[in-house]
Amino acid sequence: xxxxxxxxxxxxxxxxxxxxxxxxxxxxxxxxxxxxxxxxxxxxxxxxxxxxxxxxxxxxxxxxxxxxxxxxxxxxxxxxxxxxxxxxxxxxxxxxxxxxxxxxxxxxxxxxxxxxxxxxxxxxxxxxxxxxxxxxxxxxxxxxxxxxxxxxxxxxxxxxxxxxxxxxxxxxxxxxxxxxxxxxxxxxxxxxxxxxxxxxxxxxxxxxxxxxxxxxxxxxxxxxxxxxxxxxxxxxxxxxxxxxxxxxxxxxxxxxxxxxxxxxxxxxxxxxxxxxxxxxxxxxxxxxxxxxxxxxxxxxxxxxxxxxxxxxxxxxxxxxxxxxxxxxxxxxxxxxxxxxxxxxxxxxxxxxxxxxxxxxxxxxxxxxxxxxxxxxxxxxxxxxxxxxxxxx
Amino acid sequence: xxxxxxxxxxxxxxxxxxxxxxxxxxxxxxxxxxxxxxxxxxxxxxxxxxxxxxxxxxxxxxxxxxxxxxxxxxxxxxxxxxxxxxxxxxxxxxxxxxxxxxxxxxxxxxxxxxxxxxxxxxxxxxxxxxxxxxxxxxxxxxxxxxxxxxxxxxxxxxxxxxxxxxxxxxxxxxxxxxxxxxxxxxxxxxxxxxx
Numbered sequence: 001x002x003x004x005x006x007x008x009x010x011x012x013x014x015x016x017x018x019x020x021x022x023x024x025x026x027x028x029x030x031x032x033x034x035x036x037x038x039x040x041x042x043x044x045x046x047x048x049x050x051x052x053x054x055x056x057x058x059x060x061x062x063x064x065x066x067x068x069x070x071x072x073x074x075x076x077x078x079x080x081x082x083x084x085x086x087x088x089x090x091x092x093x094x095x096x097x098x099x100x101x102x103x104x105x106x107x108x109x110x111x112x113x114x115x116x117x118x119x120x121x122x123x124x125x126x127x128x129x130x131x132x133x134x135x136x137x138x139x140x141x142x143x144x145x146x147x148x149x150x151x152x153x154x155x156x157x158x159x160x161x162x163x164x165x166x167x168x169x170x171x172x173x174x175x176x177x178x179x180x181x182x183x184x185x186x187x188x189x190x191x192x193x194x195x196x197x198x199x200x201x202x203x204x205x206x207x208x209x210x211x212x213x214x215x216x217x218x219x220x221x222x223x224x225x226x227x228x229x230x231x232x233x234x235x236x237x238x239x240x241x242x243x244x245x246x247x248x249x250x251x252x253x254x255x256x257x258x259x260x261x262x263x264x265x266x267x268x269x270x271x272x273x274x275x276x277x278x279x280x281x282x283x284x285x286x287x288x289x290x291x292x293x294x295x296x297x298x299x300x301x302x303x304x305x306x307x308x309x310x311x312x313x314x315x316x317x318x319x320x321x322x323x324x325x326x327x328x329x330x331x332x333x334x335x336x337x338x339x340x341x342x343x344x345x346x347x348x349x350x351x352x353x354x355x356x357x358x359x360x361x362x363x364x365x366x367x368x369x370x371x372x373x374x375x376x377x378x379x380x381x382x383x384x385x386x387x388x389x390x391x392x
Numbered sequence: 393x394x395x396x397x398x399x400x401x402x403x404x405x406x407x408x409x410x411x412x413x414x415x416x417x418x419x420x421x422x423x424x425x426x427x428x429x430x431x432x433x434x435x436x437x438x439x440x441x442x443x444x445x446x447x448x449x450x451x452x453x454x455x456x457x458x459x460x461x462x463x464x465x466x467x468x469x470x471x472x473x474x475x476x477x478x479x480x481x482x483x484x485x486x487x488x489x490x491x492x493x494x495x496x497x498x499x500x501x502x503x504x505x506x507x508x509x510x511x512x513x514x515x516x517x518x519x520x521x522x523x524x525x526x527x528x529x530x531x532x533x534x535x536x537x538x539x540x541x542x543x544x545x546x547x548x549x550x551x552x553x554x555x556x557x558x559x560x561x562x563x564x565x566x567x568x569x570x571x572x573x574x575x576x577x578x579x580x581x582x583x584x585x586x587x
Contacts (some may be wrong), residue, residue: 024421049442066573077498090515100563102421103423104422104423105422105423105424105425106422106423106424106425106428107424107425107426108425108429112426116423146562159439160485167559167562169530169560169562170526170527170530171527183530188557189464189557190530190557190558199456205559207464208461208554209461209462209463209464209555210461210534210538210556211530211531211534211556211557211558213527213530214527214530214531226415227527227530229534229535229556229558230460230461231459231460231461231540232459232461232538232541232551232572233459234534234535235531235534235535243441255535256489256531256532257531258527258528258531258536259527260531272528299414303524303525303527303528304525304527304528317525321526323525332564341526342525343525343526361569378473386526387526387527
């Protein structure tokens with residue numbers, strides 16, 4: 001090849017790569033704008049060859065990440081395989097026959113293998129990580145007392161992490177770490193404790209007079225927002241460093257603030273408050289400043305907000321008669337009610353929510369895929385289940 | 393000039409192409425998964441809470457130091473008497489922490505009791521009915537307790553003698569789900585603290 005041909009080839013290659021990357025960026029933006037909560041059709045798939053627990057895991061995991069199970073002739077993808085000793089499976093595009101995945105798992109357990117396979121299917125089709133190996137923390141209420149529990153996102157392998165015979169509330173994960181903050185009345189006051197789940201060691205993080213509750217850790221793990229009432233006027237929003245130093249008061253209202261959550265870029269804290277007579281969602285710069293209302297048009301009495309990890313949505317409870325799970329664009333606007341329930345927490349995938357559902361006199365947790373509105377209950381753990389927090 | 397550009401493009405093309413060329417071969421067809429799930433959880437925090445955690449002083453806040461709550465240590469070692477002021481439990485309207493006109497007599501009675509027993513202190517518990525979400529109710533319960541504390545301060549009781557605890561909706565007196573039960577649960581209870 002002579003120099004001119006080589007030059008032409010390299011230039012062409014360079015231009016093609018550059019153009020492809022631009023096109024990809026544009027496609028990603030379009031996909032984002034197209035997500036209308038509750039209006040996305042699930043991806044139709046057909047499962048074959050799986051049985052028992054492996055089948056149950058695949059069906060559960062895929063359903064809450066926006067897949068629906070149909071006869072093969074209606075499916076976009078075929079998921080076939082077996083689980084005799086180990087899970088093996090293939091993901092095939094039914095229309096053009098290409099095999100997108102072919103896997104043969106070993107080790108761990110059948111359940112873990114099935115979760116892994118589901119995750120890889122989600123990655124291949126949705127191009128986002130699956131949630132099959134993620135965890136939640138929750139409050140288990142025994143009537144007179146309550147304890148903190150950690151479980152797989154689907155409610156399996158639950159583990160009580162407190163044994164205090166008192167009351168607890170509002171577990172919150174430290175991002176990326178096996179550690180929780182939660183409210184505990186063990187010391188005869190609602191205090192916020194820090195709990196290292198690996199070692200079991202706990203320390204008192206905030207024990208100011210009055211209320212200490214609703215801890216929320218900043219995305220970089222360096223700060224903790226919380227609701228305190230030591231000012232003696234009303235519960236307000238405060239932030240401190242995660243070592244407890246540097247306490248700053250962010251709101252100073254005569255009404256009660258509650259349920260702070262951080263924007264994923266760490267710049268804002270969103271919370272529930274009141275403006276005039278109306279209950280609203282608001283946000284305040286984490287470094288301090290004026291609070292601004294976040295409009296939630298079309299619904300009333302918003303509370304318990306949670307900001308999606310991709311920054312685009314705020315999920316919250318709208319109380320109108322009963323309790324409803326709603327989402328609103330993070331900058332505020334028209335809210336969409338999705339399902340009856342309360343206290344939502346986003347999965348790392350920014351599409352699945354875990355929330356609490358009141359059924360008769362009991363509380364259970366449930367999962368909701370926001371784009372498709374598909375829901376699935378989590379089997380009840382021991383007592384009433386509420387206040388779930390998804391580890392992110 | 394030309395040569396430098398060619399070299400740069402060549403390097404660029406290589407850098408982009410290499411990762412997709414699949415340099416590393418995967419093991420034949422099997423995806424092994426580790427036996428232990430990542431992040432094992434230790435046993436429940438057993439005996440005590442570690443003393444290590446730094447807690448900033450719940451201290452002065454300038455203008456609010458007049459109303460700011462007294463430290464918890466100032467209430468330590470006192471015995472609780474739930475019966476002494478049980479008759480004066482104050483009830484609240486739904487979603488409100490305003491002390492209704494009809495309830496203010498009870499506040500006056502509590503103030504009078506505290507005047508008669510100057511060595512005592514007061515624990516004010518705030519409670520809610522179940523018709524709110526849990527953290528919202530925990531904050532509302534606290535505001536109810538603070539509202540009663542403020543009302544008592546207006547009757548001359550020193551703020552330093554009073555502490556507040558909110559139980560949100562965790563401690564109903566009536567477990568039923570009807571208007572009567574809810575009205576009974578939306579309350580502030582006064583617990584006399586004896587030295």
